[in-house]
Amino acid sequence: MEYCLEAFALHKNYGEVKALNNVDLRINQGELFTLLGPSGCGKTTLLRIIAGLETASDANLFLNGNPILDIPANKRPVNTVFQSYALFPHLKNYDNIAFGLRSQKIPETQIAPRVTKMLEMLELEKFADRYPDQLSGGQRQRVSMARALICEPEILLLDEPMSALDAKLRVQLQEQLRRLQLKLKKTFILVTHDQEEALTVSDRIAVMKDGHILQCGTPSQIYNHPNCRFVAEFIGTANIFDVERQGNVFQSDFGDFVPNTMPEWEQGSLVIRPEGIRLRAEKPAQNGIRSRVIEKYYRGTYQNITLETGKMRMRTAPHRKIEIGDEIWVELLQEALVTIDD
Numbered sequence: 273m274e275y276c277l278e279a280f281a282l283h284k285n286y287g288e289v290k291a292l293n294n295v296d297l298r299i300n301q302g303e304l305f306t307l308l309g310p311s312g313c314g315k316t317t318l319l320r321i322i323a324g325l326e327t328a329s330d331a332n333l334f335l336n337g338n339p340i341l342d343i344p345a346n347k348r349p350v351n352t353v354f355q356s357y358a359l360f361p362h363l364k365n366y367d368n369i370a371f372g373l374r375s376q377k378i379p380e381t382q383i384a385p386r387v388t389k390m391l392e393m394l395e396l397e398k399f400a401d402r403y404p405d406q407l408s409g410g411q412r413q414r415v416s417m418a419r420a421l422i423c424e425p426e427i428l429l430l431d432e433p434m435s436a437l438d439a440k441l442r443v444q445l446q447e448q449l450r451r452l453q454l455k456l457k458k459t460f461i462l463v464t465h466d467q468e469e470a471l472t473v474s475d476r477i478a479v480m481k482d483g484h485i486l487q488c489g490t491p492s493q494i495y496n497h498p499n500c501r502f503v504a505e506f507i508g509t510a511n512i513f514d515v516e517r518q519g520n521v522f523q524s525d526f527g528d529f530v531p532n533t534m535p536e537w538e539q540g541s542l543v544i545r546p547e548g549i550r551l552r553a554e555k556p557a558q559n560g561i562r563s564r565v566i567e568k569y570y571r572g573t574y575q576n577i578t579l580e581t582g583k584m585r586m587r588t589a590p591h592r593k594i595e596i597g598d599e600i601w602v603e604l605l606q607e608a609l610v611t612i613d614d
């Protein structure tokens with residue numbers, strides 16, 4: 273299979289700081305690939321190296337099988353959408369979008385239909401004659417996307433494009449971004465520190481920390497099968513507790529548990545997501561805990577419950593009568609228990 277983008281052994285040092293430490297990456301043709309991690313993990317540096325805005329040492333970077341590290345940024349077939357929009361304030365939105373084609377001296381008769389198509393695709397028809405400062409943040413970011421896409425780059429790079437928007441707009445733009453990418457079937461690389469955004473829009477996610485990629489996989493692989501404590505904690509809510517293996521059972525401070533698969537190690541952790549813990553009317557046959565409810569938060573479509581035992585988080589249906597102080601039986605579903613070697 274031919275990858276759209278391949279990187280081998282990417283290193284980037286800023287003085288003492290190892291911004292990227294031996295990063296390998298393979299991104300498929302037409303996928304929405306997300307670089308996810310906390311501030312300072314190196315995701316922007318990686319995006320900037322792909323864009324050609326930053327140099328890398330000892331590295332190889334291939335686009336459609338061709339090496340690109342020696343190609344300057346303005347000659348690479350990639351384009352970037354920045355958090356800060358980077359639109360020209362003195363140009364109308366139409367002219368902002370047309371800018372890249374005009375600078376290639378393409379005749380206006382060919383530019384007009386392409387701009388019109390972009391305006392349509394990003395639902396911006398009404399705003400063509402306005403200036404960027406007459407738009408909301410989300411609309412402005414759509415103009416930035418149209419401007420970046422009109423030159424038909426091989427890859428669209430998106431550097432935290434939604435982080436300046438409020439929560440509701442962000443969700444709208446995430447869905448719009450995903451629809452657009454599926455329609456265009458183009459490779460998009462998104463940088464974000466927002467795990468919900470990554471889970472919502474991505475085909476695959478690379479979780480980064482301290483210049484390393486810790487895990488790379490589909491949203492459901494990353495969420496349901498985190499390969500280490502950091503990934504489990506960074507994505508969603510995770511209940512994590514120490515265990516010791518004794519034969520086919522894990523012993524913990526909260527009782528004995530049996531997961532689906534037994535690892536080789538003797539000491540490690542078990543991870544379970546809140547939805548993997550279920551309320552039971554009586555003691556379950558295995559993986560049961562008797563515990564007191566210490567917190568309850570109504571969330572509309574569900575209730576968040578905190579158990580006294582290990583401050584474990586679980587969820588119940590919103591109509592379920594359950595009160596703080598209740599003693600309940602819960603089952604940690606066997607198939608939801610993930611083992612992690614610390």
Ligand SMILES: Nc1ncnc2c1ncn2[C@@H]1O[C@H](COP(=O)(O)OP(=O)(O)OP(=O)(O)O)[C@@H](O)[C@H]1O
Pocket residue numbers: 286289290291309310311312313314315316317318465
């Ligand atoms: N020009 C620079 N000079 C010195 N250090 C830098 C420079 N750019 C980045 N760094 C450092 O490299 C590391 C990775 O930075 P990078 O911007 O890639 O992280 P990030 O994950 O994108 O973070 P954020 O989400 O805050 O933008 C950080 O420790 C940062 O301080």
